[in-house]
Amino acid sequence: MGSTSAHGHEGLGRRNLVKRSAALGLIAVPTMGFLSACATGGGGDENKTDKPKGEVTEKNPLGVKEGAPLEAFIFKGGLGDQYAKDAEADYKTTYKADVKHTGTQAVGPKLTPRFSGGNPPDVIDNSGADHLDMNRLSSQGQLQDLKELLDAPSMDDPAKKIRDVIHPSTLEKGKHGDKVDVLYYAFTVYGTWYSQKLLADKGWAYPKSFEEMIKLCGEIKKDGIAPWTYPGKYPYYVHFNLFAQIAKIGGLESWIAIDNLEPNAWTSNDAVKQTVEFYEELAAKKYFLAGTEGMTHIQSQTAWTKNNAVFIPNGSWLENEAAPTTPKDFGMAVGALFDGSSADKMPQGTLRGEPSEPYIVAAKGKNPRGGMELLRIMLSKKHAQNFATKVKSLTCVMDATEGMTLSPGLSSASNAFKAAGTNLINLQLQEWYPALTDQKIGGLTGQLLTGDLKAADWIKKTQAEADKVARDSSIAKFKRTS
Known part of the structure; x- marks a missing residue:
């Protein structure tokens, strides 16, 4: 999906494993999903980032402990994962720490047992068809509240906080309840x-x-x-x-x-x-x-x-x-x-x-501060421009590509984005209820496009599927006002 996203369906052959993982309640079912599913407000101690902690300084505002290992789990689909490795290299140099990197198209199946077992990796690009259900993880207190990251100074201008240099819709889309615990890195x-x-x-x-x-x-x-x-x-x-x-x-x-x-x-x-x-x-x-x-x-x-x-x-x-x-x-x-x-x-x-490519930091990982710091590094102009060059896509960092020579598709997307001004549409249905949009409505859309279903029937059946989700008390719901 998405996303980021929807661009990594190579994992769809793993249906049986995904079904078993879904039974544990961590994967958005039934995986043909763009990004993620549904939640309630998180509780627990997910905001306590007291392990491990280093000295807070101007250059280390999040108090990352030097030498503490970091583990990154990155979705390797249409965007690849080299851009993340490049940021990890800077982290490794700065904090003299080992960084374990895994690139995969099966984020959910590989990480479901690790979240269940209490030993998730520190930072995860939770994208592709086999993604984790972030809404459920949030409601379980498994996702790190990113307030400290958002309030930290940006790498390029310490006078500006991270929240000031990223597109406002990134903050809105990353919310579960009142807290932002997902950082959508790309802008699609x-x-x-x-x-x-x-x-x-x-x-x-x-x-x-x-x-x-x-x-x-x-x-x-x-x-x-x-x-x-x-x-x-x-x-x-x-x-x-x-x-x-x-x-x-x-x-x-x-x-x-x-x-x-x-x-x-x-x-x-x-x-x-x-x-x-x-x-x-x-x-x-x-x-x-x-x-x-x-x-x-x-x-x-x-x-x-x-x-x-x-x-x-x-x-x-x-x-x-x-x-x-x-x-x-x-x-x-x-x-x-x-x-x-x-x-x-x-x-x-x-x-x-809208924002895409959802990054999460595991609240119960070994090094959540390191996970947030890796994201801070990725949100620098250096790495936002590296992302644009390597994967021909925009990031959530505003104006990061100014002055760059862009590839044809990215140049066209950038021009369309500028021309739209404030007339930008940001949707949540596919994020909040991917089983509804991608499986149920997706099946109806498939029939519509082959001529096997009339428009009136598509509308009627889509409404019925949405009503089923609305009535299902096992699915946590969200509301948006704007």
Whole structure:
């Protein structure tokens, strides 16, 4: 997912192990998840970081103990893990400490027994399909409150706290109740991706509305190319755009009702109807690449980079993940959300852009202060720029890429982000209830896109699935107001 994210489904073959782990209650079920699940306020002693502790100084504001070993567990998916190793190298030099690094695509299955046994690693990039259920961990007091980190001086300007140099939505998204205990390191731009070269060569313009898109798809199909592809094995990728379109057309308030699992939030919303009917029309007119319904994310991306399809829904990790098959002159670019009509609540250029790649520090790890300090190092401009260079993605550090020469996809994402201004959409449903969005609604979306389910039935069934979650007292709930 996400995320960061949704870009690491190689772990999906581990279903049986995941099911067993889910029984322990630490993994978000049933794993085709973008980032994470659901919680209540944490209790216990998770805020006490008294083991081990060094002297607090200007250069060591978190009081990291020199020589204390650090263990980092990093999701190794579409973004790789070299960027984390680079930050770990600086930590190792500064604190003369051993750093044990594990790169994996099965964070949940590997760490569930360790959290249960009371010996989790210190810092974890909890991303990919097999992620831990952070909401549950938070409610169990397993996640370190990151207040000390957020109040610590930034590496580049000690006059500024960490909380002042990162995008405000990072703080909002990382909250469980009143505390921030998740640090979303990346900033992902979602949208409809395309090749600038292909559009230019064919004389096509990126459509601004549903109507323009449907019209262009007809032209594209006549030209012998498929208009769209998507990962049919993981149809929730389409939600990256579909959900955001609902918010763009109906306004964020109408989406917040959906995030909050309010009754009739799907069925009484005209923006839902308009958006889902758009996807129904794409399916009815056979505007998806033949065979798409059986493709993984990598297969659909490869078909797209080979120009077998013009558009693909995805997040900005795409450029790095698809790099092996992307031609040099492809001109990867991302387009903003489409207009539904002149009555849309949010303007042309509105974008879904939000924090992703969730880092957590284990409150019951051996060195939580070291875990927070590694994050402080990663939040320096040096490492934010290293991340942009290595993985072609933005971080949550504001203005970190100013003056850099960016790759085509990242440059396009950065420009779209700037053009959107305050018209940014940030969604929580996929974070809070991934089993609902990725499995239940995802299954319905898969049927919608193959033409096996009508829009009206998708809406009715989606509402029923949301209502089931709302009624399930075993699932902790969250509310958002903005």
